[in-house]
Amino acid sequence: MLGQIIWWSCIALETFLLVRGIAGRLWARYPVFYAYISFVWLQSLLRFSIFHSRPQYYSAIYWITEGLGVLAGCAVVFEIYRVGLAAYPGTARVARNLLGFVFVLASTKALVETWNDPQWWLIATTMDLERLLRTVQSLAILALVVLFLFYAIPFGRNLRGILLGYGVFVGLSVIQLTFVTDSGSRFHKFWSHASPGSYFIVLGLWIVHLWSYLPSPEPKGAVRLEEQYQRVAAATAQRLREARGYLAKAVRS
Amino acid sequence: MIGMWGALAGGVVLLLVLLAWVQAEASSKDSHSDWGASGQEQGDRAESCSLEIVSQVFSARDSKFISGLESPGLENLFRRERTAVALHWVQETSAFIGKIMRRHLEASRLSADLEIAVEARIFLRYARLKLFCGILFVLIGLLGPQRLAGTALYAERFIQRIGEGLVEFQLAAQLRERDGSESP
Numbered sequence: 444m445l446g447q448i449i450w451w452s453c454i455a456l457e458t459f460l461l462v463r464g465i466a467g468r469l470w471a472r473y474p475v476f477y478a479y480i481s482f483v484w485l486q487s488l489l490r491f492s493i494f495h496s497r498p499q500y501y502s503a504i505y506w507i508t509e510g511l512g513v514l515a516g517c518a519v520v521f522e523i524y525r526v527g528l529a530a531y532p533g534t535a536r537v538a539r540n541l542l543g544f545v546f547v548l549a550s551t552k553a554l555v556e557t558w559n560d561p562q563w564w565l566i567a568t569t570m571d572l573e574r575l576l577r578t579v580q581s582l583a584i585l586a587l588v589v590l591f592l593f594y595a596i597p598f599g600r601n602l603r604g605i606l607l608g609y610g611v612f613v614g615l616s617v618i619q620l621t622f623v624t625d626s627g628s629r630f631h632k633f634w635s636h637a638s639p640g641s642y643f644i645v646l647g648l649w650i651v652h653l654w655s656y657l658p659s660p661e662p663k664g665a666v667r668l669e670e671q672y673q674r675v676a677a678a679t680a681q682r683l684r685e686a687r688g689y690l691a692k693a694v695r696s
Numbered sequence: 697m698i699g700m701w702g703a704l705a706g707g708v709v710l711l712l713v714l715l716a717w718v719q720a721e722a723s724s725k726d727s728h729s730d731w732g733a734s735g736q737e738q739g740d741r742a743e744s745c746s747l748e749i750v751s752q753v754f755s756a757r758d759s760k761f762i763s764g765l766e767s768p769g770l771e772n773l774f775r776r777e778r779t780a781v782a783l784h785w786v787q788e789t790s791a792f793i794g795k796i797m798r799r800h801l802e803a804s805r806l807s808a809d810l811e812i813a814v815e816a817r818i819f820l821r822y823a824r825l826k827l828f829c830g831i832l833f834v835l836i837g838l839l840g841p842q843r844l845a846g847t848a849l850y851a852e853r854f855i856q857r858i859g860e861g862l863v864e865f866q867l868a869a870q871l872r873e874r875d876g877s878e879s880p
Contacts, residue, residue, distance in 0.1 A: 533803045533810035540812055578703040588710075588717050594805040595798070598721065601780045617707030621700050662806055676814065679800035683821060686793050690828060 450638040456646040457484040460653065467655045469601065479486045479515045480649075486512060504571045511575045511632035516609065521585050523606050527587075527596060527682050528661050548580045556635060559607045574620035581613045599659030604652020607643045617640045753781050756842040775840055782832060782841035791827040797822045 460480055464470045470477035486508040494503045524542070528535035553575075588610065591598070598606070618637050623631050752758075762774045800818065804810050 453711050479837045531805045532808040534805040536808075536810050537812060537815070561746060562826050576699075578706050579879055581706045585710045585713055588713050592713075592717055592720055594719075596805065603721065607718065608701070609712060610710060614707045614711040614714070620703040620756055621707070676800065676804070676818070679796055679818060683793065683818075686789060686796070686825060690825075690832070692850070 444449060445636060446639065449636070450487075453639060453643055453646060454484070454487045456650065457487060458645060460650055463650065463654060469653055469656050471657060473522060473526065473601065473605065475518045475553055479519050482515050483512060493580065503532065509573060510569070513573060513580070516580060516613070517583075519605070519609055520580060520587070523602065523609070524585075524587060527591065527598065527602050527606070530659075531594070534590060534596060537594075538587060538590050541590060542583055545579070545582050545586050548583070570620060574617065577613055577616045577620060581610075581617050584613060585607075593665075597660040597662075600657040602659060604649055607652070608648040611648070612645045627673060642643070643644050644673065719774060753778065753785055754841045759842045777844070779840055783800045784837065786829055786833045790826060790833075793822065793825050794828065 451521070457480060461477065461484060464473075464477045490501070490505060490508065494501050522656070524538055528538055530550070557664070588606070590596075619634055623634050759774070759778070762771050765771075797800060797818075
């Protein structure tokens with residue numbers, strides 16, 4: 444009964460989120476995110492109808508839509524990067540390198556593991572594959588958030604909500620997929636309620652943050668940036684050298 | 697593949713970093729001009745600490761003079777005060793280095809031709825300076841500012857290396873700037 448309530452509530456919240464997105468024209472600002480929410484909404488309806496009309500197909504439909512959802516989630520991460528760093532070409536460049544590094548690292552590890560154990564792909568369950576993809580996604584989001592923190596990139600309320608909600612969703616998914624391997628375990632029973640509950644909270648976060656359009660703060664001083672950067676880079680080196688002077692003097696004394 | 701515990705660690709770390717990010721965003725809301733005027737003021741205040749004052753704080757001359765008075769109470773008080781001043785100076789210097797780095801990041805995040813290698817080098821130098829400030833802080837607390845002569849040689853060489861690297865970087869940046877202005 445509780446599961447049904449959560450299921451219906453999540454579908455209602457997704458509908459509400461989509462309605463707010465259309466009414467506030469937020470979908471035009473964050474098209475990939477709203478396409479993702481539309482996909483999740485349709486997926487929820489499809490799963491619900493299959494669960495009640497043809498339960499024997501539910502498992503197959505669940506894992507197919509789940510796989511597509513993971514891929515659609517990658518596009519959401521890309522949109523966060525694209526919109527969040529549009530005004531910061533320097534940080535965007537670092538982010539591209541960092542994300543590239545994360546994906547190259549994950550691909551290399553996957554190739555090496557497959558080379559060492561060619562049967563891996565046959566033995567691995569769909570859940571293993573999803574956990575792998577979600578982990579790579581969580582590393583990509585982690586790299587982005589660390590970069591945002593390091594460069595103190597100011598975020599608008601909307602984009603902050605998208606990143607926060609999706610980050611929490613991915614983080615919890617990874618934890619869930621790590622622990623929930625035994626369907627008869629006590630943790631599995633607990634998580635079968637906790638997981639939709641946490642998704643309910645994520646949807647709440649999105650609704651609060653995406654109630655209406657609020658632009659991201661614009662960076663100041665975008666005039667002659669290259670010249671300014673070179674000057675500041677040189678000044679940074681000079682000032683660090685001065686600090687070195689103070690320290691050396693202090694230690695010598 | 698990525699082990700179960702590795703995946704779990706990834707998920708937990710992601711949630712913790714998101715929490716840190718939310719807190720950092722909330723705290724920077726009131727002081728969004730942290731890199732602006734207030735930062736400038738604080739940085740300048742740290743800069744204005746003259747070399748004479750610094751050398752006086754770490755000098756062994758005053759300590760010798762106080763020891764000569766043969767008053768243990770006065771000597772203890774002097775050591776406590778001088779250590780506190782030295783620790784405060786290290787904190788100020790560390791904060792000053794942090795301000796410089798933040799100003800640099802403010803400019804570099806907007807630059808389209810930012811060079812990852814140069815940024816990494818600057819960051820490493822910054823990290824080394826911060827680390828050195830941390831070590832100095834601990835050593836002052838343990839030994840007192842006047843008893844750091846033993847570490848002087850090592851520290852001198854260490855900071856010298858950082859300084860040389862920074863000079864090279866500065867020259868390269870100036871050359872690049874000149875080349876850029878000369879090109880049509």
